Amino acid sequence: MEHLQVEVQGERWQVATAGKEGPILLLVHGFPLDHQMWKHQLAGLSSSARLIAPDLSGFGKSESNGTQFSMGSLADQLDSLLNQMQVEQPVIYCGLSMGGYIGWQFWHQHRDRLSAMIMCDTRAAADSPEVARGREMMAARVREEGNQFVAPSMVPKLFAPSTIDAATEVVRETEQVINSTSAEAIAKGQLAMAARSDATGWLAKIDLPTLFVVGTEDAITPAAEMMLVANTVPNSQLCELPHAGHMSPLEQPEAFNSRVIAFLDDR
Ligand code: MLT
Numbered sequence: 001m002e003h004l005q006v007e008v009q010g011e012r013w014q015v016a017t018a019g020k021e022g023p024i025l026l027l028v029h030g031f032p033l034d035h036q037m038w039k040h041q042l043a044g045l046s047s048s049a050r051l052i053a054p055d056l057s058g059f060g061k062s063e064s065n066g067t068q069f070s071m072g073s074l075a076d077q078l079d080s081l082l083n084q085m086q087v088e089q090p091v092i093y094c095g096l097s098m099g100g101y102i103g104w105q106f107w108h109q110h111r112d113r114l115s116a117m118i119m120c121d122t123r124a125a126a127d128s129p130e131v132a133r134g135r136e137m138m139a140a141r142v143r144e145e146g147n148q149f150v151a152p153s154m155v156p157k158l159f160a161p162s163t164i165d166a167a168t169e170v171v172r173e174t175e176q177v178i179n180s181t182s183a184e185a186i187a188k189g190q191l192a193m194a195a196r197s198d199a200t201g202w203l204a205k206i207d208l209p210t211l212f213v214v215g216t217e218d219a220i221t222p223a224a225e226m227m228l229v230a231n232t233v234p235n236s237q238l239c240e241l242p243h244a245g246h247m248s249p250l251e252q253p254e255a256f257n258s259r260v261i262a263f264l265d266d267r
Contacts, residue, residue: 001042006054008081014061015081016053019046023115023264024091026078027053028099030121030246031189032150032181034060036173037096040253041260048261049092054081056102058185060177068188071098071196075105079113090115092264097122097221097246098189104199107206116209116267118260121246123221124229126198135194139187147186151178160217160245170250203232210236211263215244215251237263 001018016035025045027038035042035053042051056074058064069077082091093114095103100122107114127135142150155175156164164171210233214226223240230238239259244251 001046004085006081006084008054008057008062008077008084009065011057011063011065011077013057013063013077013081014055015085016042017051018042019048019050022049024087024089025049025051025094025118025260026082026091027051028078028093028095028102029053029056029059030097030099031193032059032154032186033174033177034062034181036060036177037247037250039250041094041249041257044253044257045260048264052081052085052087052091054078058188059181064185064188068191070192071101071105072109074102074192075109078102078106079110082113092116092118094118094120094260095122096120096249098193101193101196101199104202105197107208108199108202114208116211116263117206118211118213118263119229120213121215121218121221121226121248123225124199124203125225126196127194132194135190139190139194142183142186142190147179147181147183150181150186151175154178157219158246160215160243160251162217162243163245163247163251170247174247174250200229200232203229204234206233207235209263209267211259212236212238213248213256213259214238214240215246215248216240216242217245218248220246 004015034055055062100119212230214223
């Protein structure tokens, strides 16, 4: 794996890359995380694909120019990143949760850039007014109090109970990533997700091969909701991963990677 520094619309982003040959997989992390959530894919898929895993604006080791972003502006930044990296061939967009919300926008704004999509533990519907209000309150709180309360409140929801009980390294590592995410990135992420568009009206028009992956114990974006989304996208398949919660690529990496390899081979 290599870490590059890439200038993206005036911000210096850190981008992890791996693999030299094959289709290009753009791996877009969830909230409030960074590219490390793809560590098993960066290692295990590198002989099957070329992997590009950025830290989004203000997350991980990427800079932020201080302005509020949106799912749409992050999609535009990902397009600029691919331009900066001189990627010309269509890519496979692979996003988890917030990375999936950005993925719908990426499809809407940059359809020609894509050859397929892998949407993990995500949803297409916008927030209800109550959920959006909760996000605005969290944004205000984190700006006032700092980020210490975020990991303890989020981690139990991110993983399947069995992953937490096993107290695996990935749980500790994810806590560390959340603790090192700035209060400002967390606030902006929440406000951007609260304001995101509803993508449900786009689903029937998505004409790309699409793989949906969800942990059967996902408490944030439940499998039943992903099944409805997958049933609406014409050329799609759904993979439900047992013993995984919201962080399916981290919790069940071997099963996740084999399913992705089969999808790459099938297209
Ligand atoms: C994520 O994993 O990106 C977040 O849980 C998404 C969300 O808060 O809706």
